[in-house]
Amino acid sequence: MKTDYVLWQDDPLDSATRTAWMGGKAAALARLQDAELPIPAWCVLTPSAFDDSLTPAVCDALARMMGTDAESSDDALRLILATFDPSETVRTTLNDALTRLCPNGEPVAVRSSAVDEDGSGHSFAGQLDSFLWVAPADVPARVADVWRSGFSDRIQAYRRERNLPPVPRPPAVLIQRMVNADAAGVAFSADPVTGRRSVAVVAAVYGLGTALVSGDVDADTWKVGNDGAVLERAIATKTLRHVAAPGSGEGVQAETIPDALADVPVLTDAEAAVAAAIARKAQAWAGRPQDIEWARENGNLYLLQSRPITTLATLVDPEGVLNVWDNSNIAESYNGVTTPLTFTFARNAYEHVYRAFCRLLTVPAHRIAGEDLVFRNLLGLIRGRVYYNLPNWYRLLALLPGYAVNRTFMEQMMGVKEGLPEEIVGKPVAPTAAARRRDMLDLSRSVVSLFRQHRGLPKQIDDFYRRLNTALAPSVEDLARMRPDELAAHYHDLEKQLLTRWDAPLVNDFFAMIFHGLLRRLSEKWLPAELASVHNDLVSGEGGIISAEPAQRVQKMAEMVNASVHKDEMIPALRDLPASAARRVVKQLAPQLDAALNDYLAKFGDRCLEELKLESATLHDDPLPLLRAVANTAAQPPRPPRPTGLDTDPRLRAERAVDAVLRTKPLQRAVYSRILANARRHVRDRENLRFERTRVFGRVRRIFLELGRRFHALDLLDDPRDVFHLEVQEILGFVEGTATATNLRGLADLRKADFDRFRALPTPADRCETRGTVSVGNDFTGKSAADDAVGEDG
Numbered sequence: 001m002k003t004d005y006v007l008w009q010d011d012p013l014d015s016a017t018r019t020a021w022m023g024g025k026a027a028a029l030a031r032l033q034d035a036e037l038p039i040p041a042w043c044v045l046t047p048s049a050f051d052d053s054l055t056p057a058v059c060d061a062l063a064r065m066m067g068t069d070a071e072s073s074d075d076a077l078r079l080i081l082a083t084f085d086p087s088e089t090v091r092t093t094l095n096d097a098l099t100r101l102c103p104n105g106e107p108v109a110v111r112s113s114a115v116d117e118d119g120s121g122h123s124f125a126g127q128l129d130s131f132l133w134v135a136p137a138d139v140p141a142r143v144a145d146v147w148r149s150g151f152s153d154r155i156q157a158y159r160r161e162r163n164l165p166p167v168p169r170p171p172a173v174l175i176q177r178m179v180n181a182d183a184a185g186v187a188f189s190a191d192p193v194t195g196r197r198s199v200a201v202v203a204a205v206y207g208l209g210t211a212l213v214s215g216d217v218d219a220d221t222w223k224v225g226n227d228g229a230v231l232e233r234a235i236a237t238k239t240l241r242h243v244a245a246p247g248s249g250e251g252v253q254a255e256t257i258p259d260a261l262a263d264v265p266v267l268t269d270a271e272a273a274v275a276a277a278i279a280r281k282a283q284a285w286a287g288r289p290q291d292i293e294w295a296r297e298n299g300n301l302y303l304l305q306s307r308p309i310t311t312l313a314t315l316v317d318p319e320g321v322l323n324v325w326d327n328s329n330i331a332e333s334y335n336g337v338t339t340p341l342t343f344t345f346a347r348n349a350y351e352h353v354y355r356a357f358c359r360l361l362t363v364p365a366h367r368i369a370g371e372d373l374v375f376r377n378l379l380g381l382i383r384g385r386v387y388y389n390l391p392n393w394y395r396l397l398a399l400l401p402g403y404a405v406n407r408t409f410m411e412q413m414m415g416v417k418e419g420l421p422e423e424i425v426g427k428p429v430a431p432t433a434a435a436r437r438r439d440m441l442d443l444s445r446s447v448v449s450l451f452r453q454h455r456g457l458p459k460q461i462d463d464f465y466r467r468l469n470t471a472l473a474p475s476v477e478d479l480a481r482m483r484p485d486e487l488a489a490h491y492h493d494l495e496k497q498l499l500t501r502w503d504a505p506l507v508n509d510f511f512a513m514i515f516h517g518l519l520r521r522l523s524e525k526w527l528p529a530e531l532a533s534v535h536n537d538l539v540s541g542e543g544g545i546i547s548a549e550p551a552q553r554v555q556k557m558a559e560m561v562n563a564s565v566h567k568d569e570m571i572p573a574l575r576d577l578p579a580s581a582a583r584r585v586v587k588q589l590a591p592q593l594d595a596a597l598n599d600y601l602a603k604f605g606d607r608c609l610e611e612l613k614l615e616s617a618t619l620h621d622d623p624l625p626l627l628r629a630v631a632n633t634a635a636q637p638p639r640p641p642r643p644t645g646l647d648t649d650p651r652l653r654a655e656r657a658v659d660a661v662l663r664t665k666p667l668q669r670a671v672y673s674r675i676l677a678n679a680r681r682h683v684r685d686r687e688n689l690r691f692e693r694t695r696v697f698g699r700v701r702r703i704f705l706e707l708g709r710r711f712h713a714l715d716l717l718d719d720p721r722d723v724f725h726l727e728v729q730e731i732l733g734f735v736e737g738t739a740t741a742t743n744l745r746g747l748a749d750l751r752k753a754d755f756d757r758f759r760a761l762p763t764p765a766d767r768c769e770t771r772g773t774v775s776v777g778n779d780f781t782g783k784s785a786a787d788d789a790v791g792e793d794g
Contacts, residue, residue, distance in 0.1 A: 005049040005090055006097045009033050009042050021046045023113030023172035028286065028306050035285040037278060037303045042176035043097050044113060045090075050147055050170035053087040085144045094143070097175070098136040107133045107178045107246050110142040111305075112171040114150060128171060132210060133178055133244045133251030146173050179302050180244065181295035183266045184209035185219060187275045188309055189283035189290045195315030195777060197289065199231065200224045200276035204266035207241030209293055209304070210252050216240065220266045224276035230269045237262050267296075274301055282306045313776065320772020322423050325380055325387040325780075328766045333612045337384035337759050339724040340751055341704060341731070342614045346386065348728065351375045352500045354396060360453065360507060361446045363399050371395060382768070382780055384758035391424050401442035418767065453507050461685060464504035468692055471497040472699055476620070479702055484710045488735045491703050498696055505689040512682035519672075519679045526668055527661055537654035538676055542684045546691045550604050553596070554626070558633035560593045567634070574631035579624040600626065606698025614701045615724040707731055716744045725751035 007013070007022055009030060018027040026044045033039055086094065102108060112128035129149035131142045150171040185204035190197045203212060203219040211217045218236035225231050238257050245253035267275070275294055278301060282290040289312055293304040327334075334346065355375055358368050368375075374392045381387070419425070453460075471494050474482075482490065519535040527534060561570050566589040573585040587594045605620040619626050662669040708723030711734075717723065723731065725748040733739035741747060764780035771778065 005046055005052075005093050007044045007046060009039070020115065021048075021172065023047075023115050023174070025111065025113035025305055025307065026172060026174045027113075029174070031285055032282055032303060032306055035281060037281060037285075038301065039303050040177045040179055041101060042174060043101055045094060045097075045143060045173040045175065047115065047170045047172055049086060049090045049093075049143075049173075053085070053090055058084070084147065086140050091140050094140055095136075098139060101175065101177060102136050105136055107135055107244070107251070108139065109174075109176045109178055109304075110134050110139060110146060111174040111176070112146045112149060113174045114171040115169050131251055132208065133246045135246055139175065143173050146171060176304070178244070179295040179297045179304070181208055181297055182206070184293070184295040184304075185212055185266070185275070187279040187292050187294060189276075189279040189292075190309060190312060191223070192291070192309050192311050192315075195312060195317050196319055197312075197317050198226050198319055200279050202267070202272045202275045202279075204272070204275075205241060206238055206257055206261065206266055207243050207255075208252055209242075209295060211240070211242040211254070214242075216242070216254065222267070222269070222272035222276070224273055226280075228273040228277065230272060233265070233269070233272075235263060235265050238266075271296070271301065278303055279306075316770070316777030317772035322421065323770045323774065324390040324420055324424065324767065325382055325764075325770065326390050326767045327382075327385060327387045330379075330386055330388055331766070333610075334386040335610060335613075337755055338381070338386050338613055339615045339755070340727045341724045342612075343379070343381050343386060344727040344729065345614060345700060346612070347376075347379045349499055349502075350378045353502050353506060354378060356500075356502060357506055357510075358396075358399055360449070360503070360510070361400055362442070362449045363401070367399055371399060380774070382764045382774070383761055384755050385764060387764075390420060394420060394425055401446040402439060421769075450510075454511060457504070457507055457511070460507060461504045461689070464501075464689075465692070467497050467501070468696070472695060476702065479706050482706065484707055484735045487703050487707050487710075488732050491700065491732065494696065494699060494703075505686075505693065508682055508685045508689060511678070512686045515675055515679040515682055518675050522672055522675060526665075526672065527658065531654075531657055531661070534654045534658060535679075537650040538658070539680050539683050541649070541651040542680050545684050545687045547687050550600070550607070553600050553604075554629050554633055557593060557596050557600070557630045558636075560590065560596065561630065561634040564590050564593070566590060571631050571634055574627045575635070579622060579627060582627050583623070597623070597626070597630075606694050606701070611694050612697055614697070614704065615721070618698060618701065620698075620702070704731065707735070711744055717748060718745060722748040722752070725755070 007026075010033065013021075013030070015027070015031075018030050022030065022044045026042070029039060029042065098108070109130065109132050111130040114128060129146050131145065134142050147170050183204055183206055185202065186209070187203070188201040191199045191201050193201075200223070202222040202224060204221075205212045205217050205219050212219050217238055217240055220236055220238075221232075221234045222230055223232040239262065240254045241257050242252045243255055245251060278294060279290055279292045282292050282303065286306065286308065289309045290306045291309045292306040295302050295304055334342070338346075355368060359365075374395045377389055377392050378396070379386055380389045474490060479487065479490070516535070516539065519538070523535045524532050561567055561574070564570060570586060570589055570593075573582045577585065583594070583597070586597065601619055601623060605623075606618050608616045608618040610616045611618070658672065659669075662672060704723050705720060708717060708720035711717045711723060712720045722745075726744060730739060730741070730744075730747065734742060734744060762781075765782035768778075768780045768782050770780070
């Protein structure tokens with residue numbers, strides 16, 4: 001017959017075996033014993049003692065209960081367990097263990113140690129019965145009581161709420177020598193209310209700790225820093241304490257505290273620091289913040305039990321690093337929830353572009369290299385949405401020449417609506433004369449470099465177009481024929497030729513901003529108040545902008561429809577049929593229109609709403625919006641010729657108004673005209689280069705979609721578009737042999753579930769603060785979640 005029901009605190013067991021046979025509470029004590037913490041002697045009665053105490057009839061009854069409803073199951077459990085006791089074999093083994101544990105008949109504590117108790121996910125603390133000051137002769141009866149408590153109504157309800165099995169494993173039973181405590185309490189290695197990880201909280205009462213657990217008395221409390229210094233103390237007026245009463249049902253009784261002790265601290269500050277140190281040592285050993293119970297006997301503090309603090313997973317650390325996130329500008333490009341592929345691609349692109357921007361402004365290479373983390377973390381992802389990491393943008397600006405003497409202007413240039421807290425940027429300090437001279441010298445070098453860049457920009461743009469056309473030379477049909485390794489190589493070539501050399505668009509955007517800003521400033525300074533915003537009209541209507549071409553092409557295709565003898569067949573087809581059916585009708589009835597549609601898709605097929613989000617469907621994926629636009633335009637009545645002239649052209653009116661003001665001021669007129677010409681040129685080039693950005697993003701989208709099709713064909717993904725739920729390096733690494741995880745389907749499923757959860761959660765504020773670990777405790781509601789915690793902490 002099986003008799004190995006007892007495990008001892010020093011038995012050499014691995015962690016999994018300890019937890020399986022001792023339960024969470026006792027396994028935690030065993031680990032703490034390994035750390036040489038002061039723990040009273042103990043042993044554990046394993047769940048197999050319960051199993052071997054079951055009669056065949058009881059086993060059959062428990063098996064039948066598994067298929068019954070919750071209420072019937074609970075009633076049946078109470079009937080089965082009402083008279084249940086340890087078997088004779090178990091009693092004999094238990095008595096032998098007690099002789100070893102309590103050679104002089106010392107009283108013990110009998111506590112539950114459920115197999116699924118005291119973890120970070122499920123805590124049965126306070127729900128299972130415990131008994132103190134139990135005489136050895138009464139231990140078998142108390143063991144039966146602990147077993148029964150594992151099947152109580154409240155435990156059953158708790159398990160149902162958390163979808164745990166309806167009939168649980170019986171708890172292991174922890175039997176521990178009692179400490180005849182004159183003081184006892186709890187200690188938290190981190191503050192469970194405010195979340196401060198650097199502050200331990202110690203609570204103490206006179207007598208036994210049951211007075212604190214039951215809430216019968218108020219406790220003295222101390223807050224202790226990492227260095228052992230007491231930060232705060234609150235001494236309660238104590239009127240009673242619990243003392244041992246071995247003959248009573250619960251083993252304790254209350255007695256009145258002498259008036260002389262009522263307002264005397266239970267512990268000295270030094271003892272409170274010792275209790276905090278024990279909690280922290282338990283935390284170091286367990287690897288997570290701990291909630292311990294302790295007791296004092298003869299001036300020595302003993303650790304009675306330790307469990308994780310389960311509330312910290314939802315609490316921000318108010319002492320963590322403050323960060324500020326803002327999406328007021330970037331949300332225009334990346335609106336709403338964005339997939340992992342888009343985010344990792346965008347993050348990589350921002351890093352490359354702004355490194356190049358700093359080189360453009362002659363920031364020394366060693367300073368750029370020294371801010372590697374800044375460049376790699378300009379963007380963040382909050383609940384699936386793209387945000388600027390504002391402190392890193394400030395650190396980026398601080399690299400630029402002139403920042404020390406013109407910080408406010410640079411903040412305005414970046415579009416910051418609200419400054420960062422002093423905790424992040426520090427208090428404004430006037431730069432020293434030497435610092436100003438160095439900054440002005442750096443700024444002068446940058447200005448000289450910018451003049452050179454401006455002179456060479458036309459050639460730089462031409463070179464960029466040549467490089468871009470070469471990089472995008474492979475056709476869509478070529479991509480469909482490429483192997484996965486060839487697709488990965490094509491992406492790397494794009495990265496090398498374009499993404500890391502985005503020089504012409506970057507330089508031109510910079511000058512468009514500069515000249516448009518100068519034009520605005522001169523308009524405000526030299527022109528009357530009613531013309532202060534005339535600069536916007538002056539740069540409108542510029543010819544040669546490719547963004548006007550799609551509408552012009554749609555108009556021409558609509559005219560082709562109206563000129564066709566099959567007009568009455570084609571308009572309904574384009575307006576009402578699915579895309580594939582409509583294209584078949586057009587190909588049959590109007591080959592020239594079909595060719596025009598193909599030309600349009602070849603040039604503008606990568607255009608779509610939210611075109612910087614790689615997951616967005618383009619006209620290549622679904623040409624229906626184009627077909628509908630042609631049909632709707634063709635169905636409209638003919639438009640009268642567009643009037644021209646001063647009355648209808650805002651640009652012409654603006655030119656005339658400015659000329660009237662500056663006609664008698666030749667120098668101002670010459671300067672204004674030169675600035676205007678540059679603003680128009682750079683705004684035009686900016687729009688055209690942004691179209692080329694659309695082409696590049698379209699090519700990146702098609703590369704990864706092709707890879708998604710390959711992975712789907714190999715049964716690695718459920719759908720080709722699941723590739724958007726993988727990160728750039730996960731996809732390329734899978735192809736190139738550097739992936740740390742190769743279960744692509746599992747990764748995609750995990751991300752899809754995560755991003756569905758993000759969509760269901762409240763949308764974060766446009767600007768929000770976080771502290772410490774961004775994904776722990778922060779609520780992203782527009783202020784730091786730590787604000788309230790700090791307020792509570794005083």
